[in-house]
Amino acid sequence: MRGLVRNAGFRRLWIAQVTLALGDAVMQMGLLEFFRAHGYKVPTETAKLLFWSALPGAVLGPVTMVYLDRWQRRSVLMISDALRAVTVVAVAVWLMPILTGRNEAGHLWFVYAMIFMIGAITTFYYPARYALIPNLVNTEQLISANTLFTTSLAVAGVGGRAFGGFVAERMGVEWAVLSNALAYVASLALVWRIQMTPHATTQGGANAHPEGGWGELKDGLRYVWEHPSALPLVLLSAVFAFLVGILAVAIVGYAMETLGLRTGGLGYLVGAAGAGAALGILALGRGRAWTKATWLPFVQLMILGVMLVLLGATTNLWLVAILFAGLGAVGATVLIPIDAKLQEQVDDRRRGGVFAARGMLTSATMLVAFWLQFGSGVFRRTPAPTVLHWLGIGSIGAAALALLATRRRRQSQGGQ
8 A cells, every 4th residue: 555655656646536526425415405494305306316427437438338438537537526526616616696595596407417417427426437557567566556546436425425525514615615616626626736647548540440439439349348357347236236226215214203313413424434445445455365255245145135134124323323334335346346356457458448337337337326216206205214215125135136247247157
């Protein structure tokens, strides 16, 4: 870890991402407080918020796969930060008349349009970020780099939500939103200072694919399909994203409607999840033999399912806090080995496209998860504890099916 922190390029990227995680979390809690204070149904609006942020990933995923690997990833990060800072300021300006009482709260179409815009920009940003890490560190440092990233981002995200609940309630929603614009500006400055050799890119211009963007998209999808490990890892990420999409909204309804907590109380529970995430990631980061086992993600999903069933069966705050810590420990560690394997095994010129394909699939599955919770009457009428029970049973079933599918693929490849 010390070698990573002494790497100036990686250190600046790391600090930039921690800053963004804090800003995003504080803004999200600010919007939740806005929903609560102005009489909106918080779980429904939370599902809409997450839906519009995830929609661009599914819609623009093919565009990202075609074009991202043509560009320098550092430039993509800087331009994305600048555009998102402007968009967040626009949200704050639109909310101000409502917060000051000059206008009444009504339809939130503008907020969701800006959230869609941020999501569209982020569709390019996240794959570029993950694809850039191997350009800054050695191959043998990838597990450590991803562990440090995941640990820091989980703690920052959870800490930001706990702090964001306090800021939104005590200082005001406008401060919670504007803090995110400051975070984007700070990130832009940090990434701008990264010095690196330009990396390989796919061909564009005169050397472009003879079939144009459609041909490049087909080549990229074929690469993912034929790669020995990329497809299983991408699909496993998509399954996990669906579970997280359901859980992200169900937890809000469980905390505010079942437990009777306000925004600050929800922030403290998320803080417990962050503490658990830190412990889980530290355990994984020690690099013991079990952390590299192929069965690890499947067992994690099963443990996650058991804890969700238990969570839906209790309202004791101490037990709830312990279960939140356990959920954080399991949930925060699932993607670390997946990210490291993709970064290590995928060709540099295709790495951005593969991460874009993963982003497209995870966005699509999360869209389904969010839509089920605001577009489906069944979910709207179902109490949060029951949804948690469903999610727990689904996690266990998904783990069993994923393990069976993986074994069959390996047997098929081994027989060829």
